[in-house]
Amino acid sequence: MLEKDKLKQLKITATKIRKHIIDEVYHAASGHPGGSLSCTDILTILYFHEMRVDPENPNWPDRDRFVLSKGHCAPALYATLAERGFFPVEELIKFRSIESYLQGHPSMKDVPGVDMSTGSLGQGISASVGMALAGKLDNKDYRVYALLGDGELQEGQVWEALMSAAHYKLDNLTAFLDHNGLQIDGKITEVMSPEPVVDKFKAFGWNVIIIDGHDYDQIINAIETAKKTKGMPTMIVAETTKGKGVSFMENQAGWHGSPPNKEQRDQAIAELDAFLAELEGE
């Protein structure tokens, strides 16, 4: 269990990240808020609790790696990296503009702290397999994390990657499934069901852990279990809520790739500010 103060601090950080996400997509007038909000808590735990990274030395060879395989949730990754100190938070509102290095999807050669360029679904998980293989070949103790969307599971390449990770017993690789159940065109089970995902991951040779993707102790415990699991990679199936933290965005496929207008932006920020005040008042 996390200490109360530590838990509070992580929740404050996650709420700040959620506010940045809203402002990034609001200022860009484009981008993907829904899936960014659903994976915010996982990113917060990874970058503010778990991962061995150095914002002063983003290409440190011994760092832990993170690959955002669902690259369209760049607003969440950028906000997390900025809060962690990889680049100024002031840059965030320039997301997707020609003046900024913050590309619409993560670009490793442009954005400090981004370990792999992603955006075309299914490829990031493969790249994370390559990173984990390199770690094994070099006898390095860094760990590799990847985050997949549940709609992304429709890409056949995901399964090629999962097969290869299990085949090479990559226990230094931990992937998260952001299982929010929605994709652009609607429910994943209606568009093209990848279910039952847990059975499939197990059949592909992965250690599978199911958690509430917004519960910090569960996220941390799952990561700890993954680190202790030898001879196989771990998939943490995180049950999440798309649009988490903003009432009118929650569980709405429509917020997959649509920015809020001024009124919606203000309402979202007001909700998150109220939550922040509540946290800070505790």
Next chain:
Amino acid sequence: MADNTVKKIATREAYGSALAEFGGNEKIIVLDADLSKSTKTDTFKKKYPERFINMGIAEGNMMAVAAGLATCGKIVFASTFAIFAAERACEQIRNSICYPRLNVKIGATHAGISVGEDGASHQAVEDIGIMRSMPNMTVICPADAVETRHAVKAAIEYDGPVYLRLGRLSIPVIYDEATYKFEWGKGITLSDGSDVTIIATGLMVHEAIAAKDILAKEGISARIIDIHTIKPIDEDIIIKAAKETGAIVTAEEHNMYGGLASAVCEVVSQNYPVPVKVVAIKDKFGKSGKPAPLMKEYGLTAEDIVEKAKEAMKMKK
């Protein structure tokens, strides 16, 4: 092609040998998609099994895994047939390798119709055009085993994506290892000439040399240039040829669109326009058969080059 006195080696064979020869560099990792016996990466595998990784029949995954390895400082060679590299895994090469400009070398064997019996499904005739059009990609198509060895060495030394186009068929060794020098992005003038220039790549280079001899008997002086690096292309050598000979023929085992012909025309048209005639596949798929009759049927012989050389000369102003 019928000359049995000439030593013949397939460029894929030379590729595998070169990987093994230069494989002492601990950063080198070789990936294959269940074709190591055909791509000849098994030569490397036998010497350095710990740095050979079979990725199974999953080329898209292989390319992105290669990218991930490269982000960790590895020099990665990812091998499969050209059709599955440049075409099946096209978008993985584009987004995961070229866009972040990662240090991945694609060893694409079995390019062109000289694959032979396997037929059209396995004969890549579009790969140069596809690979050439990707920002950050470089394209090398060696003319023989000696050039392949040096191209592999150059690819190891170069930091960035390389597409190495290699063949299945054993072809004449035209270079002397003792005197050969590979210069990145520089064509090689194999023989000087003043009436017409034949610019060739890959196995068409030895056809170009044969064409030069036929033309010489008819009193025509042909310059022969081997373009091993199709991208970045040697603009200087092409412009000089246009100025000094006034007519050009290109020769490649590739579709007439997007390959060497297009690359040469882009240079000529924008710098020193002269007639350019094309020896290439005439926008058709290949088919099964023995390589030699296929090359004849598809118009990829010394005689075809001779005919186009004369046509190009007639068009001179």
